[in-house]
Amino acid sequence: MPKKLVGTAAVDVDDEGFLTDFSQWTRDVAVAIAKEEGIADLTPAHWKVLEFMQKEFRENGQAPSIRKLNKSGVVSTKELYDLFPGGPAKKAAKIGGMKKPEGCV
Amino acid sequence: MKRIVILGAGTGGTIMANLLRRRLDPASWAITIVDRDNEHYYQPGFLFIPFGFYKKEDIVKPRSRFLPRSVEFIVSEVDKINPASNEIIFRDGSRLDYDFLIVATGADIVPSETPGMLDGWRDTIFDFYTPEGATALAEKLRTLPGGRIVIHVNETPIKCPVAPLEFAFFCDWCLRRHHRRDKIDLVYVTPLDGAFTKPVASKALGALLDEKRVQMVTDFNAERIDAAGRKIIGYDGREVPYDLLVTVPTNMGSEVIERSGLGNEFRFLPTDPNTLRSKKSENIFAIGDATDLPTSKAGSVAHFQAGILTENVIRASEGKPLKPGFDGHSNCFVESGRGKAILIDFNYDVEPLPGRFPFPVLGPMPLLKPSRVNHWGKLAFRWIYWHLLLPGRPIPFVPARMRMAGKKRPAAGAKQAKSPD
Numbered sequence: 070m071p072k073k074l075v076g077t078a079a080v081d082v083d084d085e086g087f088l089t090d091f092s093q094w095t096r097d098v099a100v101a102i103a104k105e106e107g108i109a110d111l112t113p114a115h116w117k118v119l120e121f122m123q124k125e126f127r128e129n130g131q132a133p134s135i136r137k138l139n140k141s142g143v144v145s146t147k148e149l150y151d152l153f154p155g156g157p158a159k160k161a162a163k164i165g166g167m168k169k170p171e172g173c174v
Numbered sequence: 175m176k177r178i179v180i181l182g183a184g185t186g187g188t189i190m191a192n193l194l195r196r197r198l199d200p201a202s203w204a205i206t207i208v209d210r211d212n213e214h215y216y217q218p219g220f221l222f223i224p225f226g227f228y229k230k231e232d233i234v235k236p237r238s239r240f241l242p243r244s245v246e247f248i249v250s251e252v253d254k255i256n257p258a259s260n261e262i263i264f265r266d267g268s269r270l271d272y273d274f275l276i277v278a279t280g281a282d283i284v285p286s287e288t289p290g291m292l293d294g295w296r297d298t299i300f301d302f303y304t305p306e307g308a309t310a311l312a313e314k315l316r317t318l319p320g321g322r323i324v325i326h327v328n329e330t331p332i333k334c335p336v337a338p339l340e341f342a343f344f345c346d347w348c349l350r351r352h353h354r355r356d357k358i359d360l361v362y363v364t365p366l367d368g369a370f371t372k373p374v375a376s377k378a379l380g381a382l383l384d385e386k387r388v389q390m391v392t393d394f395n396a397e398r399i400d401a402a403g404r405k406i407i408g409y410d411g412r413e414v415p416y417d418l419l420v421t422v423p424t425n426m427g428s429e430v431i432e433r434s435g436l437g438n439e440f441r442f443l444p445t446d447p448n449t450l451r452s453k454k455s456e457n458i459f460a461i462g463d464a465t466d467l468p469t470s471k472a473g474s475v476a477h478f479q480a481g482i483l484t485e486n487v488i489r490a491s492e493g494k495p496l497k498p499g500f501d502g503h504s505n506c507f508v509e510s511g512r513g514k515a516i517l518i519d520f521n522y523d524v525e526p527l528p529g530r531f532p533f534p535v536l537g538p539m540p541l542l543k544p545s546r547v548n549h550w551g552k553l554a555f556r557w558i559y560w561h562l563l564l565p566g567r568p569i570p571f572v573p574a575r576m577r578m579a580g581k582k583r584p585a586a587g588a589k590q591a592k593s594p595d
Binding site for chain 2 (some may be wrong): 131134135136137140146147149150154155156158171
């Protein structure tokens, strides 16, 4: 499993840069990964999404789907794309220290 | 007299009715199965209809024909499940109580989930996940003069996740045979970052799309469809124009699950991945597409689950602890065109790998590689489905739990997932 230096912390990541050990995640790690992903600042709106996703992740072992984020009233899909441009489900999971969403098989 | 109710007489429900009836004494256990109609479609056959290989009539039989005589079959619309009183409530107001309930209500396409999709429905936008859609698409493809066919997966999870890939391969093959391939561009649009969810298969199937000159658009989430302008518009602002859109709309579980307050955001039933018991109610179990499990929504999965679920329903009825026996095993033939097919075999932990199936070296079926024997396997499967799978008879040499024998892991370097960024 590759080690990666994000900010000042060394974390275990998979081939695509997703943390393999959620317990290694800190807010500083999030800020550093966000920068790599092209998000200069994590605003309160970003944190609201990340915190909701992490709560789901702790309960279910899976990052929630975009549909669940939308349905829960935390963030609309459009806003989610504005906050995490490109692939928001994957990007937010990566920043939040969660494993890559499976999207099922 | 105690009662087991099975909701849904599709693949999973029918197998369960047969297996449970053989194991439970009819003097002490009644089994009732419920569906809204008496038409059982062989769903893998839908893919073949748009290309004229099958007609609707070739893949439908009465559900009642596959149910044991001593199982009661009710054809009626269900309103909801009431887990507090252990009752099914029908649309007509009648009620049916149960000691154990097996939810086998499947999954369906819901095109209304995407704004604009219904505007061009069966005009320039088609599905092939319903008998009507597949039949309408057959006529459309036959008369299409040329242009751009976009094959689109709207949102995951979907039933039979390889079906849209098979559609692309078949399209290429049929257009070539009719000397129309040069007049038509094929584009494959997916919310995933590659052809499939798992890296090794994604690479193999992606290479096949490339070889067949199917352009891939990945990480695409449709916000809406502009049916008049004939384009899909993504949340990230990208637009994909089409002349003919063959879409797999969002798949969702039954509205019965939602009305009962039992579903997740896709109306799928939260289910224990290994015991197949509902996470919410001790006496509710689930099988097949109706569950929220991270395995394929496919008939083979329902078949592999059925033996384990039968064991667990009987254990629950005797007050014994359940067996965490299900490993997520899935097995699919993927039609790759030109009379060949690919076979994939995988579970929760092991992604589809190359090798031989069901026996190491001898095969005869190669895994993750197009071959004629796999295509014959897929065609033979229609017979196996009606005669072995639905009656709950074992399929020779294919056990419920996945086996590693015959599978080969590619060297680490080759295992890189395809990543767009």
